[in-house]
Amino acid sequence: MIDYKELIPADFASDSRVWVYQSSRLFMMSEALHIEDLLNNFTANWNSHGSPVKGYGNLLFGQFIVLMADERATGVSGCSTDSSVRLIKQIEQLFNVNMFDRQMLTFQVKDKVQMLPLNQLQYAIDNNFITPDTLYFNNLVQTKEELVNNWLIPVKDSWLAKRVSLSL
Template sequence: MIVPFKDLSEEAKIWIYPSSRKFYPQEVEPIKNKIEDFLNSWIADKEAEVAFTLLYNRFIVFSVEEGVVISNQDLDKQVMFILELQKEYEIELLDKMNVCFKQGEFVQYKEVKEFKKLLKNKSVNSKTVVFDNLVQTKYDFDNFWEVPITESWYNRFL
């Protein structure tokens, strides 16, 4: 059953899918509806607490309460759903190694090679906020997803 994202425990599992571009305003509601439809049929256990959030109109975040057994088949279904969204909206969602970071109020999405050039040219610096899309729990998401480069694994590029 779908529950509010904020209601899940800190131990809930997280999957983050960063979009290669911001979702257009007219895409947001249809994407949310597709995600809800997917989540309602995703896991066999209908009592399993699942949630999602769409942040910055760029990140799709799925979460499942700790203790819910996620099979390989469930993970395959999730990836297939994401692949369908990619195709339909002509976006990239599965490349977690690209760097998402803030420039002012905007979220940027760059290949690592481009990001390194930005660092070298001082277009971004150690205080630039990056998104660690590899976090795996809601606690880590709440505390370590959006941090300065120096507090992330990207600090090795400094």
């Protein structure tokens, strides 16, 4: 697995706002290149009330779109957040994927990204497909600091630990 932390811009404040969107499937290389262009174009033109937003967008692990806004220069308002959601909806339509399914969980299993519906998590744990130490993509992170430190965490350290019975 690549170390995604090296891809996060160092010149963004640690409290920069982050949005993580998970695709319902891995993107093909040609799609990933198209998405990279869309993200670069979006962040280059991202504005809030006419002022440029210091933004970052990237496709990580071929499946997660991460958008980040450093609000030290320009705060992100409802309109500029809406424009980012429109971009994600455009990507959904272009590539026939779901980017808003919060019931689908993603884990790193044997150096691969594996998806699992929330309602099958207990079964996966009971059958040792998922262990307390399996790395979970916690897409609820909201800041750059959380993205760097708490995005990929063991199941036992995530909110999932309260939802299931873990045999430690």
